[in-house]
Amino acid sequence: MSKEKPESEITAIEGLLLPQDVFLSYGVHIGTKIKTGDMEPFIYKVRADGLYILDIRKIDERIRVAAKFLSRFDPPKVIVTAVRLYAKEPVARFCEVTKATPMIGRFPPGLFLNPLYPGRLEPDVVLVSDPRADSQAVREATEIGIPVVALCSTDNDFTNIDLVIPTNNKGRKALAVIYWLLARQILRERGELPPDGELSVPIEEFEVKLVEKTQQE
Template structure:
């Protein structure tokens, strides 16, 4: 694997635990799994993670920023999705996703959206159910144990670890700004991975 082909060096993905999956594997996620460790933990193919972060960024960059909703119930994902949303102009919905947010125009929490990014199809099932109901596409960070039946675009990555989440959303933010032409190079991106890391 040539490092120049990756968004960050392979060592960065590994040190952040981006490739660490779970001890469960779904048929949907099988194409993204590189191998299984002796302790039964499945490892995600970093090249697939890298390629799909790139593609997801290009996809998300095509939408009006205020029409992109980013949802995450998981505690360690709340800061990274908030940072991503502040930098890219998206609407972050950290914590519990309130019913009716996408489906009930009479709700004070209602938000019209054209695309949804979720941190985990399991934890963020309320947001996914509403996106399915209104017919908008879903991009999701998916671990080895996720079902992807209703996900339109999968980003295969450790969607539970604090550092892995910081790295993933940091890369998405950087690549979205590049895709929009707001920055020309990686060096122009003024944030560090640590800026995206949730507190312990």
């Protein structure tokens, strides 16, 4: 990890799942002003304003690894959680495309553990949008021995996480493009899309829509 480099030095990376400038425009590389030891290998630099920047090559690499791993499971047995507002629409769209099962909003205690819970879920793998916000899902998955895949920013640690996707896990646009890419790559791994095939759903459909509030006179 370097202390400071011009943005121009992180351009012209070839062979990515999306062009470098698209990754940058969606802010997937923007971390926080906190760095955990676990996330150190995924950090590219720290900016002058104190924000840690993630390595786009490693983001791309982990999307591929996670897609290959998740593609092995029966789609409805892949549970995807989203407590944070900006994760909700990306998760909903991801699950529509991949046929995974969404768990959007508050995660009720006992959803995985309590056999008497109405609507109990029995996952084979869990994908969480933020291991801190989705901590209840992580705890319950761990208790029943289910692997956990997590989107992690620079301030997350890897407690009870089996596979990490380093990314900005708080930004509206960043979450949209990460879930879109992961969905596309999973379909490619399953053979439902050719190796260079594209989703019929654009990235913009994965974004939470901002609604302007107007005052009533």
